[in-house]
Amino acid sequence: MAVLHLMVGLPxxxxxxxxxALAEQTGALRLTPDEWQTRLFDxxxxxxxxxxxxDAIEALMWDVAAIxxxxGGEVILDFGFWSRAERQNFAQRAAALGAQCRIDYEATSLAELERRVLARNQAMQEGHFVIPLENLRDWAKLFEAPDDRELAGNF
Structure with missing residues (x-):
């Protein structure tokens, strides 16, 4: 059965x-916009x-995912999906294609996010952007963590 995995969370x-790890385990196609964007635009x-x-990269990735x-394949969208509305939208798109939708989310404190982003910024890892901590803090105010209903697949 076709499955769409939504990777949910902040940077x-x-x-x-x-x-x-999920792609390795399942053989699913993994689509990570930051990797494409940094390859195209640094x-x-x-x-x-x-x-x-x-936005254009994510739209292209959705076109590939839909195919x-x-x-009947499996796709992992590594988009972040910060809002319930966005998750619901993609769950509806998946359902229209006959696919199940699953959320992958791990709660992480803002302090831990800041520690990881700071370390990543200093390491300048390929496929990642340098993210100012002020941006991360602003984004954390916008983030809507999935509730138990969503995690159970009820959109």
Whole structure:
């Protein structure tokens, strides 16, 4: 059966690490926008076109994901999915293609997110943007953690 996995969380929450392990375990296609964006545009976090580029990459990734799901495959979208509305939207898209939708989420404190992002910024790892801690703190105010209903697959 086709399955869409949504990797949920803020930067530093371990989404990509978990997505890579899940892809290895299941054979699912993993789509991580930051890897594509940094390959195409380097670290463009502060470029005026960053958000537009990111949205375009995610749209292309969804097009690829939809094809795989229609064929009965498994896809991991490593997008972050910060809002319930966005998660519901993708769950509905998956259902329209006959696919199940599953959330992968691990609660991580803001202090731990800050520690991880700071370490990642200093390491300048490939496929990652340098994220100012002020941005992370602002994003944490916007983040809507999935509730028990969502985690159980009830969107």
């Amino acid at each position: 530093g929450s371990g989404k990509t690490t978990r997505a890579k 670290d463009d976090m502060h470029h005026p076109d960053h958000d537009r580029r990111h 795989v799901l229609k064929q």
